[in-house]
Amino acid sequence: MAGVKKVKKLDIKHPIIVVGGGPSGMTAAQTAAHYFKNVLLFDKNPEPGKKLLSIPPQIIYISEELPYDKVARAFGSKADFIKPALKIFGWKELSAHLAAMNIKISPNGTSHLSVPLEIAGEVPFHLKDAAESAGVTVKKSSKVSEIIFSGNRATGVIVNSVEYPAACVIIACGSAASPSSGATQDGYEFARKAGHTVVPIKPALVGLETIEKYGKMLADTDFHDCRIDVFKSEKFQFSDRGNLTFTSYGLAGELVLTHSARIIDLLNWSGAARDKVEIHIDMIPDVDKKEIAAWLAQKIEASPKITVGTVFENHIPLKLRGVMSKIMRIHSDKPVANLSVLERKSLLLWVKDFHVTIKRPRPFNETMGVLGGVSTTEIEPETMRSRKMNNVYFAGEVMDLLGPWGGYNLQMAFSTGYLAGLSAAKSISKE
Ligand SMILES: Cc1cc2nc3c(=O)[nH]c(=O)nc-3n(C[C@H](O)[C@H](O)[C@H](O)COP(=O)(O)OP(=O)(O)OC[C@H]3O[C@@H](n4cnc5c(N)ncnc54)[C@H](O)[C@@H]3O)c2cc1C
Numbered sequence: 001m002a003g004v005k006k007v008k009k010l011d012i013k014h015p016i017i018v019v020g021g022g023p024s025g026m027t028a029a030q031t032a033a034h035y036f037k038n039v040l041l042f043d044k045n046p047e048p049g050k051k052l053l054s055i056p057p058q059i060i061y062i063s064e065e066l067p068y069d070k071v072a073r074a075f076g077s078k079a080d081f082i083k084p085a086l087k088i089f090g091w092k093e094l095s096a097h098l099a100a101m102n103i104k105i106s107p108n109g110t111s112h113l114s115v116p117l118e119i120a121g122e123v124p125f126h127l128k129d130a131a132e133s134a135g136v137t138v139k140k141s142s143k144v145s146e147i148i149f150s151g152n153r154a155t156g157v158i159v160n161s162v163e164y165p166a167a168c169v170i171i172a173c174g175s176a177a178s179p180s181s182g183a184t185q186d187g188y189e190f191a192r193k194a195g196h197t198v199v200p201i202k203p204a205l206v207g208l209e210t211i212e213k214y215g216k217m218l219a220d221t222d223f224h225d226c227r228i229d230v231f232k233s234e235k236f237q238f239s240d241r242g243n244l245t246f247t248s249y250g251l252a253g254e255l256v257l258t259h260s261a262r263i264i265d266l267l268n269w270s271g272a273a274r275d276k277v278e279i280h281i282d283m284i285p286d287v288d289k290k291e292i293a294a295w296l297a298q299k300i301e302a303s304p305k306i307t308v309g310t311v312f313e314n315h316i317p318l319k320l321r322g323v324m325s326k327i328m329r330i331h332s333d334k335p336v337a338n339l340s341v342l343e344r345k346s347l348l349l350w351v352k353d354f355h356v357t358i359k360r361p362r363p364f365n366e367t368m369g370v371l372g373g374v375s376t377t378e379i380e381p382e383t384m385r386s387r388k389m390n391n392v393y394f395a396g397e398v399m400d401l402l403g404p405w406g407g408y409n410l411q412m413a414f415s416t417g418y419l420a421g422l423s424a425a426k427s428i429s430k431e
Pocket residue numbers: 019020021022023024025042043044045048049050051052054055056059060061062063142143144145172173174175177178181182183184186187367368369395396397398406407408409410411413
């Protein structure tokens with residue numbers, strides 16, 4: 001290759017080369033280094049783990065305290081693919097792995113496992129230190145521009161016009177999600193060159209803009225425990241229950257992030273064209289319409305002077321009640337006893353069935369994950385080895401694997417990184 005120098009002096013054997021220093025790459029490198037003392041990790045940024053570092057400490061979930069097959073099922077049609085990695089390196093193994101770096105993960109009253117706020121920002125540095133202590137050579141600000149393939153093997157990588165021969169290459173470049181936090185599409189390019197199929201990328205784990213503009217009136221309103229029913233062209237699709245956040249642009253929060261990929265798919269969104277997708281919100285899901293009607297009638301009888309603005313104060317956040325009076329054209333100071341029959345009906349309808357129409361996902365830069373990536377059908381689930389190239393392995397989000405919101409995706413990155421590192425090292429010791 002013109003203008004490319006070859007690294008001549010090699011200790012022991014050619015190294016295992018890991019491309020990418022996110023959680024998957026650093027775990028792969030550290031694991032491989034326990035078995036094979038020549039591991040080289042390249043990351044294009046001045047410090048590895050930029051995406052991990054970009055996650056606000058108060059919202060980072062590292063894993064899920066759930067049986068491995070339950071975590072696997074959350075990956076939908078990819079459950080069987082991810083199972084072996086989760087079985088060998090699930091939340092318990094990850095907890096022990098992190099505890100050895102003085103990172104303690106613990107539950108927060110749910111299945112989500114998080115790190116203490118004060119050390120969340122240090123996690124990437126601990127991962128890097130642990131990899132280096134295990135013997136990995138970490139090369140920062142080192143973008144791999146090319147992986148060289150010959151026949152059915154990778155023979156090396158090119159970094160800053162220098163060719164590094166390789167015994168094995170682990171591709172751990174991450175997904176296209178959130179480019180401002182260091183994501184690239186390089187992993188997809190390397191995979192294509194190796195003969196792999198890359199499933200087209202779509203945004204996921206992202207907020208949704210709505211056509212209705214409530215803007216500042218509703219911005220940053222958290223709604224705990226509501227139910228959503230999703231409709232496409234007035235046809236029911238699915239429902240779920242959980243927490244929702246109203247934002248200046250539309251909707252975010254746990255429920256939306258979890259289902260955003262599915263909703264974006266329903267939109268069939270391509271630029272301006274889209275199908276009509278509505279979310280119907282039930283603000284008091286435990287009580288049916290009849291019971292609420294009876295409860296309201298009782299309230300009116302017991303305290304006729306109570307106003308429309310305060311009658312639902314224990315059930316609906318203040319900002320949402322403000323919007324309610326605007327939409328219903330019923331003044332919030334109006335005593336409930338003065339409501340007409342029609343006004344009462346529409347008030348109940350609003351509480352049980354508040355509609356918003358989805359316009360489009362937020363920009364790509366705000367995505368926490370993507371649908372698509374290197375097809376898992378061309379990767380061995382037991383080893384993470386490519387079915388196209390004998391000494392190439394994949395780890396983490398570069399693959400077409402996406403779990404729901406929570407700690408699923410980081411657990412997946414750690415688990416597949418561990419398995420890829422272990423498999424690469426074992427394959428060399430067999431040679
Ligand atoms: C805002 C936000 C919040 C999130 N919150 C959570 C959460 O709470 N829980 C959860 O489970 N998941 C969360 N995620 C997802 C999680 O961050 C990813 O699943 C995880 O980082 C994937 O790890 P990875 O190692 O596969 O890829 P990455 O972390 O993206 O690492 C890939 C690395 O490869 C490097 N690289 C790319 N191309 C090259 C190249 N050519 N040469 C050298 N290096 C290269 C990059 O610099 C990067 O360091 C969140 C994501 C975002 C954006």
